[in-house]
Amino acid sequence: MTSQETGQTRPGTRRPPLGVAMIGYAFMGKAHSNAWRNVSSFFDVPALEQKVLVGRNADDVAAAAARYGWAESATDWRSVTSRDDIDIVDICAPGWMHAEIAIAALEAGKHVLVEKPLANTLAEAEAMVQAAQAARTRGVESMIGFNYRRVPALALAKELIAEGRLGTVRHIRAAYLQDWLADETAPMTWRLRKETAGSGALGDIASHAIDQILFLLGEAVTEVSGRLHTFVDRRQGPEGQEDVTVDDAAWATLSLASGAIASVEVSRVATGKKNSLTLELYGDKGTLLFDLENLNELGFLDATVPVREQGFRRILVNEPEHPYLDAWWPQGHIIGWEHTFTHQIRDFLHALSHGAAPSPSFEEGLAVQRILDAVEESANAKSATIQLTGPAGTAAAAPTEGA
Numbered sequence: 001m002t003s004q005e006t007g008q009t010r011p012g013t014r015r016p017p018l019g020v021a022m023i024g025y026a027f028m029g030k031a032h033s034n035a036w037r038n039v040s041s042f043f044d045v046p047a048l049e050q051k052v053l054v055g056r057n058a059d060d061v062a063a064a065a066a067r068y069g070w071a072e073s074a075t076d077w078r079s080v081t082s083r084d085d086i087d088i089v090d091i092c093a094p095g096w097m098h099a100e101i102a103i104a105a106l107e108a109g110k111h112v113l114v115e116k117p118l119a120n121t122l123a124e125a126e127a128m129v130q131a132a133q134a135a136r137t138r139g140v141e142s143m144i145g146f147n148y149r150r151v152p153a154l155a156l157a158k159e160l161i162a163e164g165r166l167g168t169v170r171h172i173r174a175a176y177l178q179d180w181l182a183d184e185t186a187p188m189t190w191r192l193r194k195e196t197a198g199s200g201a202l203g204d205i206a207s208h209a210i211d212q213i214l215f216l217l218g219e220a221v222t223e224v225s226g227r228l229h230t231f232v233d234r235r236q237g238p239e240g241q242e243d244v245t246v247d248d249a250a251w252a253t254l255s256l257a258s259g260a261i262a263s264v265e266v267s268r269v270a271t272g273k274k275n276s277l278t279l280e281l282y283g284d285k286g287t288l289l290f291d292l293e294n295l296n297e298l299g300f301l302d303a304t305v306p307v308r309e310q311g312f313r314r315i316l317v318n319e320p321e322h323p324y325l326d327a328w329w330p331q332g333h334i335i336g337w338e339h340t341f342t343h344q345i346r347d348f349l350h351a352l353s354h355g356a357a358p359s360p361s362f363e364e365g366l367a368v369q370r371i372l373d374a375v376e377e378s379a380n381a382k383s384a385t386i387q388l389t390g391p392a393g394t395a396a397a398a399p400t401e402g403a
Helices: 027-042 058-068 077-081 095-107 122-136 152-162 201-217 339-354 362-380
Strands: 018-023 048-054 072-074 088-091 111-115 142-145 169-177 221-229 234-237 240-243 249-256 261-267 276-283 286-291 297-302 313-316
Touching (some): 122 362, 142 339, 152 201, 152 276, 152 286, 152 297, 221 362
Antiparallel strands (some): 276 286
């Protein structure tokens, strides 16, 4: 294991910057590039260099590399993952490419960060976990990018739940609603083809909602029932009308090991909802409310005070005492969605430099994948209840902020 992998240096030596390569430069590539470019300006992290940005179109990826701060661009991810000057591979490509790239990068000795969901199929996700476990024995780490774990308000919610402020959590409501497909004339994209996307709203946004349930409560899912629906089954593609082969919306009921019940609703045709992830957690001692469209706020009701004093408290999560926020602005100066990716990169780099296992791990990503797979299985069986055994829905690790 090299000193760079352990985060240790010999006395009198200076560790060289970590070389970063990123695969993909569209929506997620832009968000991740912003995080790589800015993380060192706000957090004490190991030195890094944005070495190379990879994409299929040479002209487009070269332009994106210049715009987003990458030293160079390339079109062949295989040659990049084998380069000696690359230490980290960040995968922002579509889901159908995740397994092949991640496994190759891990086998080449590169630390890997991959966007959610882990893969398009359960078999691919399991293969990625096997590769990650083998790489870990050689000091090579991996992490899946569930960036909403790094929303300060949700990290605070995790702390409050762990402190027992809600008491016994009885039920949870999670809804992730968008409307970018509400217009039936919206064009066909790769996200609407099963062979490239794996699933629709289920994998795209239900993965976030389910990961939050696991993250906040730290326990396993034991039973799943679900339903999928496609409201617009044909859309205009480059060569004419095409069948939409994934879901527009999904619903699921999850039973947790503690006896709590979680309901999950996701849609990409919810007119008027732009990017609304709402979470409601109801315990016998209190309640927490969150909406991503107001991500600096957390609603909290303390049911242990006298009834005449009870009511929802609005916590503006902008104090230096709140997770991550001592690095940013004075109190009351809110942060945005893009900051979650900066926090994600910060935590990933801190884990590498401290010799710790990054979280969420590929195993945690696989737990979400198994639940998604069970929702699809249930939907195909007219919402039959699917029993989960083994590591499905395993408890999530605590946030690494402050490590």
